Structure formats: C-alpha cells, structure tokens
Amino acid sequence: MLLTIDVGNTHTVLGLFDGEEIVEHWRVSTDHRRTADELAVLLQGLMGMHPLLGEDLGDGIDGIAICSTVPSVLHELREVTRRYYGDIPAVLVEPGVKTGVPILIDNPKELGADRLINAVAAVELYGGPCIVVDFGTATTYDAVSERGEYAGGAIAPGIEISVEALGMRGAQLRKVELARPRRVIGKNTVESMQSGILYGFAGQVDGVVERMSRELADDPDDVTVIATGGLAPMVLRESTVIDEHEPWLTLVGLRLVYERNVSRS
Numbered sequence: 001m002l003l004t005i006d007v008g009n010t011h012t013v014l015g016l017f018d019g020e021e022i023v024e025h026w027r028v029s030t031d032h033r034r035t036a037d038e039l040a041v042l043l044q045g046l047m048g049m050h051p052l053l054g055e056d057l058g059d060g061i062d063g064i065a066i067c068s069t070v071p072s073v074l075h076e077l078r079e080v081t082r083r084y085y086g087d088i089p090a091v092l093v094e095p096g097v098k099t100g101v102p103i104l105i106d107n108p109k110e111l112g113a114d115r116l117i118n119a120v121a122a123v124e125l126y127g128g129p130c131i132v133v134d135f136g137t138a139t140t141y142d143a144v145s146e147r148g149e150y151a152g153g154a155i156a157p158g159i160e161i162s163v164e165a166l167g168m169r170g171a172q173l174r175k176v177e178l179a180r181p182r183r184v185i186g187k188n189t190v191e192s193m194q195s196g197i198l199y200g201f202a203g204q205v206d207g208v209v210e211r212m213s214r215e216l217a218d219d220p221d222d223v224t225v226i227a228t229g230g231l232a233p234m235v236l237r238e239s240t241v242i243d244e245h246e247p248w249l250t251l252v253g254l255r256l257v258y259e260r261n262v263s264r265s
Contacts, residue, residue: 001016001017001018001023001060001061001062001063002016002017002061002062002063002064002065002255002258003015003016003017003043003047003061003063003064003065004016004017004064004065004066004251004254004255004258005064005065005066005067005068005077005254006067006068006114006117006250006251006254007030007066007067007068007069007070007073007074007077008030008069008070008114008136008137009030009069009070009136009137009138010029010030010136010137010160011027011028011029011030011136011230012027012028012029012030012073013025013026013027013230013248013250013251014026014027014028014043014046015248015251015254016050017251017255020255022248022251022252024050025248025251026046027230028042028046030070030073032070032072032073034073034076035076036076036077036079036080036083036084039073039076039077039080040080040083040084043080047061061085061088062088062089063088063089063090063091063258063262064081064085064088064089064090064091064258065090065091065093065254065255065257065258066081066090066091066092066093066254067092067093067113067114067117067250067254068092068093068113069112069113069114074092074094077092078092089258089262091254091257091258091261091262093113093116093117093254093257094113095108095109097257097261098257098260098261099116099117099120099257099260100120100123100148100256100260101116101119101120101123101144101148101149101150102148102149102150103116103149103150104145104149104150104151104152105150105151105152111150112140114134114136114250115132115134115140115142115150115153116150117250117253117254117257118132118134118142118228118249118250118253119132119142119144119150119253120253120256120257121246121249121250121252121253121256122142122144122224122226122249123144123148124252124253124256125226125246125249125252126224126226126244127148127224128144128145128146128147128148128149129143129144129145129146129213129216129217129222129223129224130143130144130223130224130225130226131143131144131209131212131213131216131223131224131225131226132144132226132227132228132249133205133209133225133226133227133228133229133232133242134227134228134229134232134249134250135158135159135227135228135229135230135231135232135234135235136158136229136230136231137158137160137161138155138156138157138158138161139155139156139157139158139159139201139204139205139229140153140154140155140156141153141154141155141156141208141209141212143212143215143216145216146217146222151216154208154212156204156208158231159178159197159201159231159234159235160178160231162197162201163178163193163197166193166197178194178197178231178234179194180194180198180234180237181194181195181198183195184199198234198235198238199238201235202235202238202239205235205239205241205242206239206240206241209225209241209242210241213225213241224243224244225241225242225243225244226242226243226244226245226246226249227239227242227244227245227246228245228246228247228248228249228250232245232247233245
C-alpha cells in the first residue's frame with residue numbers, strides 16, 4: 001500500500017491507497033515545531049489503528065509520497081523517511097520530480113507543490129481545460145489548459161483567515177462557527193457574519209472562475225471546475241460554477257506522481 005502525505009499550512013492530510021483506491025485517511029494539525037522523531041511517532045500511531053497494518057509503518061506500506069507547503073516540515077519528513085523507513089521508496093515533490101504537467105508561469109519554482117499536484121490529478125481525472133478551486137488556508141484557483149498544461153492561477157485569503165481577521169479587527173464582532181445561516185438576511189450578528197462569509201465566498205468563487213474560464217477556453221462551458229480542500233463542502237451548495245467535488249484530489253495526485261517516478265522508472 002502507498003502512504004500519501006499532504007502538508008498544508010493549517011492541516012496535514014494523510015491517505016492510504018490500496019492500488020487506486022483510498023482505503024483510509026486522516027487529518028491532523030500542522031505543527032512546524034514537530035521533529036522527525038515526533039512525526040515518526042505520529043505516523044506509527046495512525047498506522048497502528050488500521051486493521052490491515054501493524055504498529056510498524058513498514059508492515060504493509062511499500063511506498064511513501066509527500067508534498068508540503070511548509071519547508072520546515074518537509075525537512076523533518078525527509079529525515080523521517082531516511083532514518084526510519086530507508087528501505088521504502090519515497091517521493092518528495094520538489095524540483096526535478098516528474099509530474100507530466102508542463103508549468104507555464106514566469107517562475108515555475110514559485111508554484112506550491114500542492115497546487116501542482118492538484119493539477120496532475122485534475123488532468124488525469126477530467127482532462128483539460130479545467131480549474132481547481134482548493135479551499136484551504138488560502139483559497140487557490142489553478143487553471144489547466146486543454147493540453148494539460150498548468151496555465152496559472154489566483155490566490156485569495158481563505159475562509160478561516162477571513163473569519164479570524166473579522167473577529168480580531170471588528171470591535172463588536174467575534175469569531176463565529178462556520179455554518180450555513182438560516183437566511184441570507186441575518187437577524188443577529190452571528191447570522192449576519194455567517195451569511196457574509198458563506199455567500200460572499202460563494203460569490204467570489206463564481207466571479208473568479210467565470211473570468212478565468214473566459215481566458216482559458218474559447219467556450220467557457222468546456223471548462224470543468226473541481227472543488228477540493230477541507231472547507232469545500234461549505235460552499236458547494238451555494239456556488240453555481242462547481243462541477244465536481246474531489247475531497248482527496250491532492251492525495252490522488254500524489255499517488256500519480258509516485259507511480260510516474262517509482263513504479264514506472
């Protein structure tokens with residue numbers, strides 16, 4: 001089985017693949033202070049809960065694929081694979097790794113590993129042209145051309161960041177639960193904030209995607225829009241442009257990149 005690890009700024013998502021099927025997944029907080037030893041203990045604890053695996057990660061795992069937007073965590077995970085699981089093939093997404101997706105931006109090294117991996121999975125699952133909307137710490141929009149090239153994207157503050165900023169900077173406001181309000185016209189402060197957050201972000205998604213689609217394809221209706229990320233379910237019902245929801249898109253992309261760099265090498 002293949003262990004995939006997607007390290008984001010806020011959360012780390014882990015997935016266990018048996019062939020092409022994801023059979024288990026976990027979400028933990030990302031802590032840049034964790035050492036390689038602490039990460040190894042965390043991995044062994046999670047693996048020990050799965051009925052198909054023993055307490056040792058090496059029992060049943062035949063490959064590891066990792067991408068990270070946090071350099072310090074990537075460094076420690078590299079040490080984990082070297083010290084604890086040196087006999088298991090590991091692919092860390094970084095410059096030089098084969099993805100099969102050409103990058104058409106000014107400086108390809110600036111592109112976040114998770115955004116590239118999302119594009120890899122989107123091309124494999126849906127082809128181009130397509131747009132991936134990832135609802136994470138930031139809300140990212142990534143455009144893939146008809147030929148399967150990474151064409152560029154957009155980055156906006158994420159939902160949680162916006163909620164926290166509103167609570168901190170608004171004198172009479174506070175942090176509220178991210179939930180669907182009873183109505184658009186809020187009857188109290190909490191409902192009003194929830195309405196502004198939910199429908200404001202849905203409107204943002206629709207507006208950005210519609211503009212990107214017009215640049216990406218002669219017929220914007222040909223563009224497939226894929227949503228992913230932990231907060232995607234909150235916006236799905238309210239957006240008019242999202243075609244597909246792939247909660248494990250990044251993990252699927254990691255599986256594909258692993259296969260392109262190890263299984264077929």
